[in-house]
Amino acid sequence: NAGVTQTPKFRILKIGQSMTLQCTQDMNHNYMYWYRQDPGMGLKLIYYSVGAGITDKGEVPNGYNVSRSTTEDFPLRLELAAPSQTSVYFCASSYSDRYEQYFGPGTRLTVT
């Protein structure tokens, strides 16, 4: 099993551009999450999903959108990128909210 995969690994965006961060898991997990991690800080939840077709906001959803059309995929869309969105983005999945999360390797995004 590949676990949780994320693409791209690195990306530089100009202010106002848009992009989609891809996340795929092959563990048949229902729960999927997107976090951002700023330098020296913990993880902040952006969006999460408890199953295909169901998404909900986390702590810091502004400026982001998600969709969950399949169990495997949970893409994160950035519209009108801003410097404040410079961060490392992690996708994770879990069997349920009472089990551990498996994290992808992260996407390092810089907005200039």
Place this chain on the structure above:
Amino acid sequence: GESVGLHLPTLSVQEGDNSIINCAYSNSASDYFIWYKQESGKGPQFIIDIRSNMDKRQGQRVTVLLNKTVKHLSLQIAATQPGDSAVYFCAENTNAGKSTFGDGTTLTVKP
């Protein structure tokens, strides 16, 4: 808002010593707690978890203690090794599928 926090941002120990990393949580409704380890440039990795109906859980060289009275969680690492150097996060889960992470403690192991 309610959050999970760490008492110390950094911890330095000698190789072979035991390490204790602490975590305070404020949501009394949290019933599932997890410790993660994050090495530089990587995503967090599960270490050990504990549910609120337990006070202690042991793994290989790691022990998690939960004190619900004072809302305190700790991670003990026995015989700390250089490979244990990383950032350690505690996370708490309530219902509705969300985890709240603390800011992390950086553990440095001196040879």
